[in-house]
Amino acid sequence: MKHVKKPEGDSDGCWLWTGAIDPNHYGAFKVAGRKRGAHRLMFELMVGPIEPGHDVCHKCDIRRCVRPDHLFAGTRSENMVDAEQKRRLTRRSKFTAETVRDVRLRARRGQSGASIARELGMSVHTVRQIVRRETWRHLDDADTDRNDIPQTVLPN
Numbered sequence: 001m002k003h004v005k006k007p008e009g010d011s012d013g014c015w016l017w018t019g020a021i022d023p024n025h026y027g028a029f030k031v032a033g034r035k036r037g038a039h040r041l042m043f044e045l046m047v048g049p050i051e052p053g054h055d056v057c058h059k060c061d062i063r064r065c066v067r068p069d070h071l072f073a074g075t076r077s078e079n080m081v082d083a084e085q086k087r088r089l090t091r092r093s094k095f096t097a098e099t100v101r102d103v104r105l106r107a108r109r110g111q112s113g114a115s116i117a118r119e120l121g122m123s124v125h126t127v128r129q130i131v132r133r134e135t136w137r138h139l140d141d142a143d144t145d146r147n148d149i150p151q152t153v154l155p156n
């Protein structure tokens with residue numbers, strides 16, 4: 001594939017996607033006018049079909065990586081729990097406005113409070129308060145339909 005940069009020799013290093021990168025830092029690929037994740041495409045080509053509801057995740061945490069043996073398929077929530085556990089290491093214990101927006105966005109997309117709570121590591125009670133605007137009422141989330149919430153919220 002012309003958009004993949006492989007390491008020299010027999011290294012087990014990442015194969016980096018050199019084509020377009022989507023706003024979430026994944027390699028992007030257009031097939032029949034539809035945008036696809038390059039890593040998903042590579043997984044399907046080299047490993048096999050992706051089961052419905054499954055995401056293709058990176059063992060190496062490099063989103064641009066498309067090396068088949070660095071990829072594994074998991075359910076969306078497994079993927080998010082994994083991402084959240086990594087993220088939590090770099091985040092303040094008190095959650096931020098970004099997290100609050102994330103909670104409301106997920107709720108609007110139909111995710112259950114229990115599921116949001118589990119994935120974001122907060123209590124169901126806290127999630128409900130945020131969704132019902134009993135807390136964080138001041139936060140204007142008019143712009144949260146844009147997918148511009150940073151994936152990693154670094155400490156100040």
Ligand SMILES: [Zn+2]
Pocket residue numbers: 013014015060061062065066067070
């Ligand atoms: Zn990799």
